[in-house]
Amino acid sequence: MKPNYTRPLDLRSGRIDLNHGAGGRATAQLVAELFGRAFDNPWLAQGNDGAVLPAPAAGERLVMSTDGHVVSPLFFPGGDIGSLAVHGTVNDLAVMGARPLYLSASFILEEGFPLAELKRIVDSMAAASRAAGVAVVCGDTKVVEQGKGDGVFIATTGIGALPPGRTPGGACARPGDVVLVSGSMGDHGMAIMAVREAIAFESEIRSDSAALNGLVEALFGAVPGSDVHVLRDPTRGGLATTLNEITRQSGTGMMIEEAAIPVHPQVAAACELLGLDPFYLANEGKLVVICAPARADQALAALRAHPLGANAARIGQVIEDQHGFVQLRTALGGMRMLDWLSGEPLPRIC
Amino acid sequence: MKPNYTRPLDLRSGRIDLNHGAGGRATAQLVAELFGRAFDNPWLAQGNDGAVLPAPAAGERLVMSTDGHVVSPLFFPGGDIGSLAVHGTVNDLAVMGARPLYLSASFILEEGFPLAELKRIVDSMAAASRAAGVAVVCGDTKVVEQGKGDGVFIATTGIGALPPGRTPGGACARPGDVVLVSGSMGDHGMAIMAVREAIAFESEIRSDSAALNGLVEALFGAVPGSDVHVLRDPTRGGLATTLNEITRQSGTGMMIEEAAIPVHPQVAAACELLGLDPFYLANEGKLVVICAPARADQALAALRAHPLGANAARIGQVIEDQHGFVQLRTALGGMRMLDWLSGEPLPRIC
Numbered sequence: 001m002k003p004n005y006t007r008p009l010d011l012r013s014g015r016i017d018l019n020h021g022a023g024g025r026a027t028a029q030l031v032a033e034l035f036g037r038a039f040d041n042p043w044l045a046q047g048n049d050g051a052v053l054p055a056p057a058a059g060e061r062l063v064m065s066t067d068g069h070v071v072s073p074l075f076f077p078g079g080d081i082g083s084l085a086v087h088g089t090v091n092d093l094a095v096m097g098a099r100p101l102y103l104s105a106s107f108i109l110e111e112g113f114p115l116a117e118l119k120r121i122v123d124s125m126a127a128a129s130r131a132a133g134v135a136v137v138c139g140d141t142k143v144v145e146q147g148k149g150d151g152v153f154i155a156t157t158g159i160g161a162l163p164p165g166r167t168p169g170g171a172c173a174r175p176g177d178v179v180l181v182s183g184s185m186g187d188h189g190m191a192i193m194a195v196r197e198a199i200a201f202e203s204e205i206r207s208d209s210a211a212l213n214g215l216v217e218a219l220f221g222a223v224p225g226s227d228v229h230v231l232r233d234p235t236r237g238g239l240a241t242t243l244n245e246i247t248r249q250s251g252t253g254m255m256i257e258e259a260a261i262p263v264h265p266q267v268a269a270a271c272e273l274l275g276l277d278p279f280y281l282a283n284e285g286k287l288v289v290i291c292a293p294a295r296a297d298q299a300l301a302a303l304r305a306h307p308l309g310a311n312a313a314r315i316g317q318v319i320e321d322q323h324g325f326v327q328l329r330t331a332l333g334g335m336r337m338l339d340w341l342s343g344e345p346l347p348r349i350c
Numbered sequence: 351m352k353p354n355y356t357r358p359l360d361l362r363s364g365r366i367d368l369n370h371g372a373g374g375r376a377t378a379q380l381v382a383e384l385f386g387r388a389f390d391n392p393w394l395a396q397g398n399d400g401a402v403l404p405a406p407a408a409g410e411r412l413v414m415s416t417d418g419h420v421v422s423p424l425f426f427p428g429g430d431i432g433s434l435a436v437h438g439t440v441n442d443l444a445v446m447g448a449r450p451l452y453l454s455a456s457f458i459l460e461e462g463f464p465l466a467e468l469k470r471i472v473d474s475m476a477a478a479s480r481a482a483g484v485a486v487v488c489g490d491t492k493v494v495e496q497g498k499g500d501g502v503f504i505a506t507t508g509i510g511a512l513p514p515g516r517t518p519g520g521a522c523a524r525p526g527d528v529v530l531v532s533g534s535m536g537d538h539g540m541a542i543m544a545v546r547e548a549i550a551f552e553s554e555i556r557s558d559s560a561a562l563n564g565l566v567e568a569l570f571g572a573v574p575g576s577d578v579h580v581l582r583d584p585t586r587g588g589l590a591t592t593l594n595e596i597t598r599q600s601g602t603g604m605m606i607e608e609a610a611i612p613v614h615p616q617v618a619a620a621c622e623l624l625g626l627d628p629f630y631l632a633n634e635g636k637l638v639v640i641c642a643p644a645r646a647d648q649a650l651a652a653l654r655a656h657p658l659g660a661n662a663a664r665i666g667q668v669i670e671d672q673h674g675f676v677q678l679r680t681a682l683g684g685m686r687m688l689d690w691l692s693g694e695p696l697p698r699i700c
Binding site (some may be wrong): 019021022023024025027028037046047048049050051053054055056058060061062063064065066067068069070074091092093095096098100104105106107137138139140141142143144145147148149150153155157158159160169170172232233235236237239245249282338340341346347348350 | 408410491632
């Protein structure tokens with residue numbers, strides 16, 4: 001029996017078929033009845049090949065960032081691929097110092113994927129974008145044959161406006177700068193691992209997936225823009241990879257105090273069990289801040305005053321080091337290198 | 351033997367592995383040695399989580415558009431997924447009346463994909479973006495396990511600047527308006543079909559994949575912006591679907607002359623052989639223009655003066671019709687409805 005695209009979408013028991021990606025009536029119906037309703041905003045409602053948007057205010061520059069999302073499983077404690085796709089791109093803009101304004105969403109769906117699950121994902125995405133104050137203004141849907149994809153992939157791209165006076169960047173770290181993190185490390189990565197490995201803990205480990213633009217604005221409200229040297233969200237590769245990227249970009253080194261880095265006891269225990277290091281696990285709602293030493297206390301106070309930064313901590317400082325090494329003073333007083341991740345991969349964490 | 355990410359990428363016989371998507375050293379190497387070199391521009395070289403870009407000129411608005419690309423096969427006569435990904439998004443911006451400025455590229459790669467093929471695709475993408483005058487300013491790479499993807503998917507998002515006085519949109523078609531196309535219909539769709547079905551013709555059918563921003567600027571150079579009512583690129587679903595979208599958005603109908611629609615003889619013959627209709631086949635380098643009748647001659651002349659519009663033709667007109675029907679006067683003098691595509695899909699055409 002041929003599907004009937006003149007009846008409403010069967011969001012309870014229907015499935016994605018190849019027609020939904022063919023650009024005809026089925027595609028139009030999916031866009032209107034699922035995406036259009038969930039993301040509902042005037043730009044999307046323009047219904048053209050792109051969205052016409054107001055330009056940023058005078059003196060502001062544009063920031064653009066993109067991320068593909070292939071997380072597996074699609075649903076996990078603390079989020080799903082939909083909320084993650086919003087948070088990932090919002091955060092990439094926020095750590096550039098920008099106010100995130102608009103998102104685009106490109107869906108690559110696998111034939112046979114249940115519409116009910118797609119609706120859950122799209123609703124979650126819409127809720128996350130509303131909470132972050134960022135509209136999904138344009139989108140695209142493609143469908144691949146069963147076995148040529150994996151349920152849902154979502155590529156999101158964001159546009160933000162960069163106010164004058166904000167210039168954070170990986171190359172701007174200077175010896176003497178202080179390194180802060182906004183909270184515990186490794187929660188997202190361990191939440192995904194725990195589901196994949198079907199490990200049950202006393203209490204569930206939840207992803208920290210969250211939009212960081214509010215936290216970043218709180219920081220810039222307390223510290224002059226020029227004193228915030230680097231902002232990063234330590235996602236894939238975790239804190240260790242992010243710090244190494246920064247030392248490479250800025251031609252510096254770092255001395256980090258292991259005992260100062262917040263890690264949830266549950267995550268620490270799970271890491272021990274699985275032989276993983278929490279400093280290499282992805283975070284999806286945490287900030288690394290590197291700022292002028294004279295501003296460190298103000299910055300830390302601003303982070304701690306925000307719900308997403310309650311456990312913020314000062315974890316070390318930038319030092320002179322032409323090799324770009326990130327050194328970790330261990331809890332026992334020894335030293336080890338926090339090197340680039342190059343061994344085991346944690347694929348499809350985001 | 352573990353791969354060694356301290357040696358240069360093996361672009362001749364290497365393959366994508368899961369580490370290339372893990373965010374560590376292998377990802378950094380792939381970005382630096384492949385993407386960074388091919389797309390080489392100051393924004394990408396910033397090396398941060400996003401690109402900081404100049405805002406559009408005063409009085410201009412922003413336009414944003416996104417497209418996922420899953421075309422199969424990845425290489426076809428006249429292009430590949432890389433050039434197509436650039437053209438698709440550049441054209442979506444151009445048909446909004448915007449000057450395309452910046453692109454982002456999100457790659458979803460399948461484990462085991464040959465680096466040599468990826469390099470071919472990335473080089474083609476870089477060449478297409480240079481030819482269109484649009485920089486790839488930021489990107490992302492994810493890797494999925496073998497059997498969970500299909501070689502390469504690319505989601506591109508574009509930002510353009512919309513000069514004042516240009517307001518084309520699907521809702522702006524008015525009864526009496528003239529409908530033009532910039533050239534032959536169905537070339538891209540048939541080029542893909544011919545490769546898939548391994549059909550050999552006397553001469554190869556080539557995709558029309560091309561960037562339309564130059565052609566659109568030529569049109570706006572000849573016709574006042576307010577007289578260009580609708581611009582569209584008839585991609586998935588072809589001319590028929592595009593015209594139906596326009597009549598639905600504008601609450602009009604259309605009367606189209608079949609004999610006036612340019613179709614390459616090779617494409618027409620192949621359509622007959624395969625039982626396909628060229629008006630439902632995708633185009634990737636063609637424009638549909640709907641303009642005020644008084645400007646039709648100027649518009650047609652402007653299109654024909656451009657290399658990409660040499661075969662432009664006037665194919666019909668917008669009429670009053672509350673049902674939104676697109677009627678086709680056939681070459682034999684009969685009438686048929688050019689309805690929405692709802693039957694057989696042509697999946698993964700772009």
